[in-house]
Amino acid sequence: MGNDDFEVLYRKYNNELYIYALSLCKNHHLAQDLVSETFFKALLSIEISEVYIKYWLFRVCKNLFLDHLKKNSRLEDLEGTLSKLSAEDNTLDKIILNEDRRKIYYEVLNLQPSYKEIVILYYYCNLSLKEISEVSGVSQGAARTLLFRARKKLKEFLEEDL
Numbered sequence: 001m002g003n004d005d006f007e008v009l010y011r012k013y014n015n016e017l018y019i020y021a022l023s024l025c026k027n028h029h030l031a032q033d034l035v036s037e038t039f040f041k042a043l044l045s046i047e048i049s050e051v052y053i054k055y056w057l058f059r060v061c062k063n064l065f066l067d068h069l070k071k072n073s074r075l076e077d078l079e080g081t082l083s084k085l086s087a088e089d090n091t092l093d094k095i096i097l098n099e100d101r102r103k104i105y106y107e108v109l110n111l112q113p114s115y116k117e118i119v120i121l122y123y124y125c126n127l128s129l130k131e132i133s134e135v136s137g138v139s140q141g142a143a144r145t146l147l148f149r150a151r152k153k154l155k156e157f158l159e160e161d162l
Contacts, residue, residue, distance in 0.1 A: 021065065
């Protein structure tokens, strides 16, 4: 991969990958480290198909996060770590300026972890259902069902606030 290709790749996916990493770990510095290490692995990879590059980047980022948890002896608490994402003192406040979007995002954070992940990947990282199924290791139909249920639950949360 040439420098020009890498620069284009970085500019194209850096923000989406950062948001995804931040949604996983809820730590600005760790998210930056995960993104940097992901792009470093991309730089070292000789051949990555353009068709699969986005999927590959998100998969590598998620795996790096899981490796980080293993190193810190917290893998068994992965679900707990993901569910601790809260609206308080959230660094995504800087990214999401619109009050309505912020409110929706806070409600997304209150979803159960499987719903939360699929909503973030679909709406905030712009992955297709096929890409989500590849990243999360579920079938495309299961991804569609999870997204449907997550939307329904999100709608219930938002209607309660009205």
